[in-house]
Amino acid sequence: MNKVIVLEGLDFIFDRYELREIVEMWKKGFSVYYMSEYLEREPDEIFLALLHLSRNKRIEARKGGFFGG
Numbered sequence: 001m002n003k004v005i006v007l008e009g010l011d012f013i014f015d016r017y018e019l020r021e022i023v024e025m026w027k028k029g030f031s032v033y034y035m036s037e038y039l040e041r042e043p044d045e046i047f048l049a050l051l052h053l054s055r056n057k058r059i060e061a062r063k064g065g066f067f068g069g
Contacts, residue, residue, distance in 0.1 A: 034068070
């Protein structure tokens with residue numbers, strides 16, 4: 001078989017307080033890279049959390065998108 005496990009090295013588990021922090025930072029316009037440093041997480045993990053939050057209607061599109069404004 002030629003199967004590949006994708007995103008194997010990423011941590012998909014977030015504490016609720018981390019998600020609240022991400023929502024607040026998103027609303028304030030912080031970049032994903034800033035959030036990553038602040039929470040000591042990989043930028044890809046923050047992206048996945050933002051995808052989750054967006055799909056659950058906890059954040060909306062913003063000016064500057066991923067990079068903030």
